[in-house]
Amino acid sequence: MLESIVHVCLAGLSTGMFIWLVASGLTLIFGVLGVLNFAHGSFYMLGAYFCYTLLSLMGDNFWLGLLLGPICVCVVGFAVERYFLRYVYHLALPYQLLLTFAFVLLFDDLVKMIWGAGSIGSPTVPGLSGSIPILGRHFPVYSLFIIGVGPLVAIGMWALLEKTWWGRIIRAASSDREMASAIGVRVPTLFTAVFMFGAWLGAMGGGLAVPYVGLLTPGMGESIIIEAFVVAVIGGLGSLKGAFLGALIIGLLSAFGTRFIPTFDMFLTFILMAAVLLWRPQGLFGEAA
Amino acid sequence: MKRFWIYVSIALILAGLVAIGFFGGRFVVYLSMRVLILSIFALGYNLLLGRTGLLSFGHAAFYAGGAYGLGLFSIHVATNPLLGIIAGVALACMMALIIGFFCVRHTEIYFAMLTLAFGMMVFSLIWNLRDVTGGDDGLVGIVRAPISLGIATIPISKATHYYFFVLFCFLLTVALVYRIRRSPFGLVLAGVRENDRRVEFAGLSVRNYRLAAFVISGSFAGLAGTLGALLESNTNPFSAHWSHSAEPILVSLIGGIQTFAGPIVGSALFIVLREVIERFTQNWMLWFGLILLAIIMGLRGGVVGGLAQLFRSEKCPAPPSGGAR
Numbered sequence: 115m116l117e118s119i120v121h122v123c124l125a126g127l128s129t130g131m132f133i134w135l136v137a138s139g140l141t142l143i144f145g146v147l148g149v150l151n152f153a154h155g156s157f158y159m160l161g162a163y164f165c166y167t168l169l170s171l172m173g174d175n176f177w178l179g180l181l182l183g184p185i186c187v188c189v190v191g192f193a194v195e196r197y198f199l200r201y202v203y204h205l206a207l208p209y210q211l212l213l214t215f216a217f218v219l220l221f222d223d224l225v226k227m228i229w230g231a232g233s234i235g236s237p238t239v240p241g242l243s244g245s246i247p248i249l250g251r252h253f254p255v256y257s258l259f260i261i262g263v264g265p266l267v268a269i270g271m272w273a274l275l276e277k278t279w280w281g282r283i284i285r286a287a288s289s290d291r292e293m294a295s296a297i298g299v300r301v302p303t304l305f306t307a308v309f310m311f312g313a314w315l316g317a318m319g320g321g322l323a324v325p326y327v328g329l330l331t332p333g334m335g336e337s338i339i340i341e342a343f344v345v346a347v348i349g350g351l352g353s354l355k356g357a358f359l360g361a362l363i364i365g366l367l368s369a370f371g372t373r374f375i376p377t378f379d380m381f382l383t384f385i386l387m388a389a390v391l392l393w394r395p396q397g398l399f400g401e402a403a
Numbered sequence: 404m405k406r407f408w409i410y411v412s413i414a415l416i417l418a419g420l421v422a423i424g425f426f427g428g429r430f431v432v433y434l435s436m437r438v439l440i441l442s443i444f445a446l447g448y449n450l451l452l453g454r455t456g457l458l459s460f461g462h463a464a465f466y467a468g469g470a471y472g473l474g475l476f477s478i479h480v481a482t483n484p485l486l487g488i489i490a491g492v493a494l495a496c497m498m499a500l501i502i503g504f505f506c507v508r509h510t511e512i513y514f515a516m517l518t519l520a521f522g523m524m525v526f527s528l529i530w531n532l533r534d535v536t537g538g539d540d541g542l543v544g545i546v547r548a549p550i551s552l553g554i555a556t557i558p559i560s561k562a563t564h565y566y567f568f569v570l571f572c573f574l575l576t577v578a579l580v581y582r583i584r585r586s587p588f589g590l591v592l593a594g595v596r597e598n599d600r601r602v603e604f605a606g607l608s609v610r611n612y613r614l615a616a617f618v619i620s621g622s623f624a625g626l627a628g629t630l631g632a633l634l635e636s637n638t639n640p641f642s643a644h645w646s647h648s649a650e651p652i653l654v655s656l657i658g659g660i661q662t663f664a665g666p667i668v669g670s671a672l673f674i675v676l677r678e679v680i681e682r683f684t685q686n687w688m689l690w691f692g693l694i695l696l697a698i699i700m701g702l703r704g705g706v707v708g709g710l711a712q713l714f715r716s717e718k719c720p721a722p723p724s725g726g727a728r
Contacts, residue, residue, distance in 0.1 A: 150512055150515075198696065198700065201700065202699065202700075205703075206456075207458055207511050207512060207515070208452065208458045208652065208656070208660075209699055209703070211458065211515070212652065212653070212656060212695065213695075213699045213700075215649060215695070216692045216693075216695035216696045216699065217692065217696075218692075219688040219689070219691055219692035219695065220688075220689055220692035220693065220696075223687075223688040223692070224689065226686065227689070231685075336646070340519075340645065343516065343519065344520075347516050347520075351512065351516075376531075377531045377532070378527075378531065379527075379531075380523070380527035380530070381524055381527040381528060381531070384520045384521070384523045384524045384527065385520075385524060387516070387520040388505065388517060388520040388521055388524070391509065391513055391516055391517045391520065392505055392508065392517070395509065395513050
């Protein structure tokens with residue numbers, strides 16, 4: 115019984131950290147730009163496909179693919195923000211959401227055109243494949259690796275936002291756009307940069323997903339984006355700390371749900387999301403506005 | 404003079420719709436029914452989006468509520484479609500009342516996320532309660548039994564007969580939505596969109612008006628769902644998925660969310676364009692994404708709004724955004 119619970123916890127942790135990798139970029143973009151980005155799932159998908167292609171081009175070097183793939187997606191993110199999103203910040207919510215939704219449709223079909231509509235099996239990472247025994251049962255090494263990467267990304271983002279000059283400017287622009295531009299911050303450029311960084315984070319999630327999910331499919335972004343929404347909402351929209359803890363909760367909840375009440379596993383996730391929105395719209399860990 | 408041309412064009416469109424029923428081929432009739440059903444869905448939806456300024460990502464749940472309500476009723480209770488439709492719409496209405504009660508506590512992004520959460524709850528129930536809903540198979544074998552009205556029975560099993568029934572429901576929806584928009588109630592909804600605080604100061608409960616708009620639009624979604632289930636003679640669990648909620652939003656946007664005819668024109672364009680594009684390429688989503696981009700970047704009044712502006716002699720720009728304050 116104990117080893118079963120430990121394994122469910124580990125599975126939950128790895129799922130949670132994996133969702134966190136995707137939700138971090140979504141949350142950052144919402145926190146600074148105020149746009150809920152449906153296309154973030156597409157960045158995730160593009161990241162996975164770019165990484166896959168690059169790593170197979172360069173002799174199956176996973177790390178090189180992971181380095182270069184997200185940079186390509188960064189360029190895509192630049193185009194989306196600079197030439198489209200920038201012109202709808204002043205519009206009502208439906209227009210902003212649907213603009214990013216239009217990119218979901220576009221990227222889904224582009225991926226189908228370039229890589230085909232079928233799913234692609236992904237390679238394993240040398241050194242991180244296989245599984246090791248934990249308390250008498252086998253657990254995939256790569257999932258342990260993801261459990262390690264999640265907190266590293268969290269620490270990195272915390273350091274970037276709290277300890278650097280860049281982070282101070284980002285925080286200034288997100289708390290008061292007008293005041294920041296009055297003291298000389300080039301807010302539009304900053305927004306583009308933050309959007310690109312968010313896209314890079316989403317693509318990193320996708321790249322790391324290549325060996326984790328095992329299969330690349332053109333619709334892979336759409337399922338993860340809803341999970342990332344749930345996590346971002348539970349943690350409080352725009353709060354990175356909240357998103358990290360929210361991802362842990364959702365990961366563990368879905369792992370235990372799948373194990374013990376598989377029928378209501380998805381239901382539980384969404385009832386938690388609705389409950390948080392109703393009673394603590396600022397998120398479980400956010401401060402009241 | 405202008406009014407005269409409006410009447411003429413309405414009469415022509417009506418004649419065309421009737422002519423499709425009499426002379427249209429099987430495929431044209433089927434496609435027209437899908438346009439009409441999507442129009443019912445979008446017309447009701449746009450009462451919420453265009454009129455009240457609320458963006459819901461959960462209306463697919465009410466569509467599915469209608470479809471599964473009718474399906475379960477016709478399988479377990481009686482096959483009379485009219486009773487089935489009443490059961491389906493009643494179920495959708497109840498669901499909208501319960502879900503709406505919670506959702507209207509928020510607006511903007513929080514409202515959108517709440518409706519998404521509730522909609523996905525309904526989807527997960529339909530997906531997982533296999534014994535009741537058939538899980539991923541959906542409910543199959545829904546028959547289009549004749550409508551018995553006591554004094555007369557109307558057969559709808561043939562596609563053309565069913566077409567006229569769908570057309571009747573569509574015209575009923577158009578009339579109802581038109582009346583609602585023109586009524587004092589509809590004007591208050593527009594007031595809620597433009598400035599909810601003023602509506603509050605006028606002594607009206609903004610929350611109740613939002614809830615009423617939510618329930619009405621949910622009921623029309625349910626009606627569309629029942630008709631869709633009868634058309635396909637099965638139900639699809641993905642009709643409750645959030646991506647299906649995007650459909651009425653998209654067609655309203657294409658047609659123009661601030662116009663009455665927008666959702667109808669948008670539905671026709673959406674379904675016909677999809678068929679045409681799929682004839683030539685596999686990639687209709689790509690083209691659709693491009694159309695959507697063009698509308699958001701350049702033609703925010705939608706197709707109907709753009710045409711209206713073109714024909715208007717004095718230039719009077721349409722409000723660029725719904726729900727903006």
